[in-house]
Amino acid sequence: MHIVITGAAGFLGQQLVERLLAEGELNGQTIRHLTLVDMAEPPMPATDGVEVTRLALDITEPGGLDAALAAGPDVIYHLAAVVSAAAETDLELGMRVNFDATRALLEGCHARGLAETRLVMASSVAAYGGELPEVLDDMTALQPQNSYGAQKAMSELLINDYSRRGLVDGRVLRLPTIIIRPGRPNAAASSFASSILREPLNGEEAVCPVSTDLAMFVMSPEKVIEALIHGAEVPGDALGPFRAFMLPGITVTVAEMLETLRQVAGDEAVARVRHEPDARISAIVSGWPSRFTTRRARELGFRGDGSLREIVDAFLNGKA
Amino acid sequence: MHIVITGAAGFLGQQLVERLLAEGELNGQTIRHLTLVDMAEPPMPATDGVEVTRLALDITEPGGLDAALAAGPDVIYHLAAVVSAAAETDLELGMRVNFDATRALLEGCHARGLAETRLVMASSVAAYGGELPEVLDDMTALQPQNSYGAQKAMSELLINDYSRRGLVDGRVLRLPTIIIRPGRPNAAASSFASSILREPLNGEEAVCPVSTDLAMFVMSPEKVIEALIHGAEVPGDALGPFRAFMLPGITVTVAEMLETLRQVAGDEAVARVRHEPDARISAIVSGWPSRFTTRRARELGFRGDGSLREIVDAFLNGKA
Ligand SMILES: NC(=O)c1ccc[n+]([C@@H]2O[C@H](COP(=O)([O-])OP(=O)(O)OC[C@H]3O[C@@H](n4cnc5c(N)ncnc54)[C@H](O)[C@@H]3O)[C@@H](O)[C@H]2O)c1
Ligand SMILES: NC(=O)c1ccc[n+]([C@@H]2O[C@H](COP(=O)([O-])OP(=O)(O)OC[C@H]3O[C@@H](n4cnc5c(N)ncnc54)[C@H](O)[C@@H]3O)[C@@H](O)[C@H]2O)c1
Numbered sequence: 001m002h003i004v005i006t007g008a009a010g011f012l013g014q015q016l017v018e019r020l021l022a023e024g025e026l027n028g029q030t031i032r033h034l035t036l037v038d039m040a041e042p043p044m045p046a047t048d049g050v051e052v053t054r055l056a057l058d059i060t061e062p063g064g065l066d067a068a069l070a071a072g073p074d075v076i077y078h079l080a081a082v083v084s085a086a087a088e089t090d091l092e093l094g095m096r097v098n099f100d101a102t103r104a105l106l107e108g109c110h111a112r113g114l115a116e117t118r119l120v121m122a123s124s125v126a127a128y129g130g131e132l133p134e135v136l137d138d139m140t141a142l143q144p145q146n147s148y149g150a151q152k153a154m155s156e157l158l159i160n161d162y163s164r165r166g167l168v169d170g171r172v173l174r175l176p177t178i179i180i181r182p183g184r185p186n187a188a189a190s191s192f193a194s195s196i197l198r199e200p201l202n203g204e205e206a207v208c209p210v211s212t213d214l215a216m217f218v219m220s221p222e223k224v225i226e227a228l229i230h231g232a233e234v235p236g237d238a239l240g241p242f243r244a245f246m247l248p249g250i251t252v253t254v255a256e257m258l259e260t261l262r263q264v265a266g267d268e269a270v271a272r273v274r275h276e277p278d279a280r281i282s283a284i285v286s287g288w289p290s291r292f293t294t295r296r297a298r299e300l301g302f303r304g305d306g307s308l309r310e311i312v313d314a315f316l317n318g319k320a
Numbered sequence: 321m322h323i324v325i326t327g328a329a330g331f332l333g334q335q336l337v338e339r340l341l342a343e344g345e346l347n348g349q350t351i352r353h354l355t356l357v358d359m360a361e362p363p364m365p366a367t368d369g370v371e372v373t374r375l376a377l378d379i380t381e382p383g384g385l386d387a388a389l390a391a392g393p394d395v396i397y398h399l400a401a402v403v404s405a406a407a408e409t410d411l412e413l414g415m416r417v418n419f420d421a422t423r424a425l426l427e428g429c430h431a432r433g434l435a436e437t438r439l440v441m442a443s444s445v446a447a448y449g450g451e452l453p454e455v456l457d458d459m460t461a462l463q464p465q466n467s468y469g470a471q472k473a474m475s476e477l478l479i480n481d482y483s484r485r486g487l488v489d490g491r492v493l494r495l496p497t498i499i500i501r502p503g504r505p506n507a508a509a510s511s512f513a514s515s516i517l518r519e520p521l522n523g524e525e526a527v528c529p530v531s532t533d534l535a536m537f538v539m540s541p542e543k544v545i546e547a548l549i550h551g552a553e554v555p556g557d558a559l560g561p562f563r564a565f566m567l568p569g570i571t572v573t574v575a576e577m578l579e580t581l582r583q584v585a586g587d588e589a590v591a592r593v594r595h596e597p598d599a600r601i602s603a604i605v606s607g608w609p610s611r612f613t614t615r616r617a618r619e620l621g622f623r624g625d626g627s628l629r630e631i632v633d634a635f636l637n638g639k640a
Contacts, residue, residue, distance in 0.1 A: 091485065130561040131459065139453060139461045143480070143562035150481040154474045160463070161470040165411065241450040242463035 001029040004073040006059055006105075007080030008036035009043065011181065012122065012224065016077060019225050021047045026075060027233045035068050038080065059104070060096045069108045075232045078105055078121040085187055087148035098151035103158055109168040119170040120231040121159060123152040123244060125177060125217060128289050135291045138245055145287060156244040163243050169236040173227055173302075176219040176249030177288070180315045189284040193218065196254070197312060200261055200269040201319075209278035212255040215290035219249040219304055220311040227302050234300050248294040248304035260308045264316065321349040324393040326379055326425075327400030328356035329363065331501065332442065332544065336397060339545050341367045346395060347553045355388050358400065379424070380416045389428045395552045398425055398441040405507055407468035418471035423478055429488040436489060440551040441479060443472040443494040443564055445537060448609050455611045458565055465607060476564040483563050489556040493547055493622075496539040496569030497608070500635045509604040513538065516574070517632060520581055520589040521639075529598035532575040535610035539569040539624055540631040547622050554620050568614040568624035580628045584636065 003026065007013045017036065025031055033051040036042040041056040057064050059080055068076075080101065087094030102121065109117055127150075128136065130143030142153040159170035181194040185206075192209055193216055199206035219227075227247050262270045294302075305311050323346065327333045337356065345351055353371040356362040361376040377384050379400055388396075400421065407414030422441065429437055447470075448456065450463030462473040479490035501514040505526075512529055513536055519526035539547075547567050582590045614622075625631050 091481075133459060139451065139463075141459045141461045141562075142477075143459075144477070145484065145561060147481050147485070150477045154477050157462075157464070157470045157474050157477075161411075161467050164465065165467070241465060242461075 001026055001031045001075070002033040002035070002071055002073045003031060003075045003077065004035040004037065004068045005077040005079060006037045006068070006101075007078075008054075009038035009040060010079060012221075012228070013038070013042070013077075013079050014045075015221060015225050016079070016228055017042075017045050019229065021045055021050060023229070024050075026229065029074070033071070035071075035073065037065075037068050059101045065101075065104055065108045069105075069112055069114070072112060072114055073117060076105065076109075076117060076119045077228060077232075078102065078119060081122070082148075083188065084124075084126055084146055084148035085189075087151060088146055091147055094147050094151050098148065099154050102155040106158060106162045106168060106170075110162065114168060115166055117168055118232050118236070119159065119168050120228060121155060121170070121172045122228070123156055123172045123174040124149060125174060125246070125288055127153045127156070127174065129287065132289050135293060136246070136289050137293045138242075138296045160243040163236070163239075170243050171231050171234065171236075171239060172244035173231050173297075174244060174246040175224060176217040176247060178221055178224055179218045179311060181221065182318075189281050190216075192281070193257075196273050197257060197261055197315070200272040201265055201312075201316065203272075205272050205274060208254065208258075208273050208275050209281040210254060210285060211277070211282065212258065212275075213253060214282075214286060215251055215253045216285070216288070217249040217251055217290045217292060218308075218311070219247060220314055222314055223247075223303065223305050230300075230302055238300060240296070245296040245300075246292050246294050247302055248297050249292070250305055250308065251290050251292075252308045256308055260312050263309070264312055321346055321351045321395070322353040322355070322391055322393045323351060323395045323397065324355040324357065324388045325397040325399060326357045326388070326421075327398075328374075329358035329360060330399060332541075332548070333358070333362070333397075333399050335541060335545050336399070336548055337362075337365050339549065341365055341370060343549070344370075346549065349394070353391070355391075355393065357385075357388050379421045385421075385424055385428045389425075389432055389434070392432060392434055393437060396425065396429075396437060396439045397548060397552075398422065398439060401442070402468075403508065404444075404446055404466055404468035405509075407471060408466055411467055414467050414471050418468065419474050422475040426478060426482045426488060426490075430482065434488060435486055438552050438556070439479065439488050439490040440548060441475060441490070441492045442548070443476055443492045444469060445494060445496055445566070445608055447473045447476070447494065449607065452609050455613060456566070456609050457613045458562075458616045480563040483556070483559075490563050491551050491554065491556075491559060492564035493551050493617075494564060494566040495544060496537045496567060498541055498544055499538045499631060501541065502638075509601050510536075512601070513577070516593050517577060517581055517635070520592040521585055521632075521636065523592075525592050525594060528574065528578075528593050528595050529601040530574060530605060531597070531602065532578065532595075533573060534602075534606060535571055535573045536605070536608065537569040537571055537610045537612060538628075538631070539567060540634055542634055543567075543623065543625050550620075550622055558620060560616070565616040565620075566612050566614050567622055568617050569612070570625055570628065571610050571612075572628045576628055580632050583629070584632055
C-alpha cells in the first residue's frame, strides 16, 4: 500500500500521517510507502519499516505532481489548499491551488491509468451558501458565497465526473468546522470556536466575538481523521451517483459550548471568556449552515462525535 | 449597445441575432454593433444600420476572445458549446470548450475591467442528476451524470464567483428541453421530442422511442430567445446570491404531446408516429428531471409557454 498525501505538512496532513503510521495498514493492507508532499519539506514522522518520501514542491507547477504519481499510488489524500481568507484575497492563487491542482491530479491519474487509485479530497461547509433551508441534506445545492467554496465545489464536480467515467476512484468529504484545534488562535473566522474552549481549559483568557445563540456544525479532529481513513476504505460502487457529501458533524450552539465548559472546568473557566461582539466575524459565521441530515455519509459508515462533551473530554485526555 | 455572441452560427445563436435585429434595441438601448463569433464565419444577417462583425475563430485558442472583447461589449451571449454527446465522447474537448473558454471569457472581462458587462450563458437541465426529488426547486443540488452537465455546472460556479466579486455581471439560464426545433431529427437523445410533433405536422413519419408516460420539462425556441433577451435586461442586484437558475419550462408527457397533435392535426397525424421503444434513449431521457418549481426565474420576470397547445400553434404559425 503506497499512499500519497498533498498538504502533508498542514494541520490535518500531519495528524493523518501520524494516525496512518500508528495503524500500520489502510483498508486491510500493510502500509509500505508514504509520499508526503508540501511546499516546504514535511517533518519526518517517527516510523520503522515504512518508507517515507518527502517532497518539497509546489503542486501547481507544471509536472509538480509527476514524482508523486509516478509510482502509481493506491491512495491519494489531496489536502493541499489555500484556505478561505487567502483564496478571497487572491483569486488567481485560489484557482491555481484549490482547483487547477485538483484537475492536474485527476489528469495525472488519467494519463497513468490509475483508475483504481482512491483519491480522497477534503471539501468544506464553506461550499454551501445562498438561500439555504433550515436543515440541509445531501441534495441541497452548493451556492458558495466565497471563492474558496466555489473552488471546492468545482473540484467536487470534476472528481465526480472523472470517477463516473472510471478514470479514478474519487471521494470528497465536506468537513464541518473542526473543534478543538490545538495551538493558538489564528486568522480564520471560526478560530473562536476552538479558542473559547481551548484557552479556558488551559487557564487562559479567550474572546467570544459572536452571540451565544449562534449554532455551528462541528467535528473533532479525531473524527475528521477517522473519516479520512474511512474515506479510503469505502468501496467505490457504494458511493452512488455523487462522490461528495457532508460528514456527520453535530450541531452545537455557543451557549452549549460554554455550558459544557462549565461542566468540565467550572464557573471560573467560563469567566475566562470575554464577550466582545465582532460584526465582521458574526456576519461570516452566521452565513454557515449548522443543521444537516447527513444520510449518505451515515449509510456509508462515517461516524461523528457522540456529543460536545465527548469532544471536550477527548481534548482533555489528549492534553493529559 | 455592442453585443458579442459566441456560438452565433448555432441554432439559438442565429435565432437570437435575428430577434435582436428585429427589436433594434436591448435593455432600452439602440443596438449599434453585433460581433458574431463561431468556428466558421456566421451567416450575414439582414440589417441596415447595425454594424456586424463576423469572426471565424476557435474561442479555445489562446487570445481567441481578444478581438471580441477589445471594444468592451455591453452584453455578451456565451452560447458556444459542444453538446452532450460530443462532450461525453471527448472529455478534453468538452472541458476546453464548455469550461476553459468560459473561464477565458471571465478572465478576459476581468483583465479589461468589464465589470458592468452583462454575460449571459446558457446552461442546461443536463446539469441535474443523482437522487433527485419528485419536484426540483432553486436549491436542488447539481449532481450531473454526464460530462457536459458537469462542465456547465462548473461554469455556473465560476460565473457566480466572478459576479459576486464584481468582476463581471453574469447570469446563467438553465434551459429546458427545446421543442419544437425546426429541421431534421439529429443525434441528440431528446431529438424525438421535436420529431414526434414536427414530422407528423409536415405529413411525415416519426419514431417515438420512449414510453408515452415519459414526462419532460420543455420550452419553445421563441420563449428561450425571449428569456435570453430578458436575461440581459434583469438588473444584476435583483439576481440574489446565485446567478444560475432554471427557466420556467412546462411539464408535458409524451401522451399529452400525441393528444395535442391529434387535436390540431387529427388521428391521421398521430398514426404517423411509430412506437419503437429504444432502451438506450429511454434510459438517458428518463434520468432528466421533468418537474420544477422555478420561483427565482418567475420572480425575475422570466416567462414560459402557456401550454403545449401554444407551442404547437406557434410552430404551425411559423410554418405558414
Ligand atoms: N471545515 C472545513 O471546511 C475544513 C476544515 C479544515 C480543513 N479543510 C480542508 O482540509 C484540507 C486540509 O486542511 P488543513 O486544516 O490541514 O489546512 P492547512 O492549511 O494546515 O494545510 C494545507 C497544506 O497545504 C499546503 N499547500 C498549499 N498550497 C500548496 C501547493 N501549491 N503545493 C503544495 N502544498 C501546498 C500548505 O503548505 C499546507 O501545509 C484542506 O483542503 C482544507 O481546505 C476544510
Ligand atoms: N436544453 C438544453 O439543455 C439546451 C438546449 C439548447 C441549448 N443549450 C445550450 O445553449 C447554447 C446554444 O445551443 P444551440 O442549440 O444553439 O447549439 P449549437 O450546437 O447549434 O450551437 C453551438 C455553436 O457553438 C459553436 N462552437 C462550438 N465550439 C466552438 C469554439 N471552440 N469556438 C467557437 N465556436 C464554437 C458551434 O460551431 C455552434 O455553432 C449551448 O451553450 C447549449 O449548451 C442547452
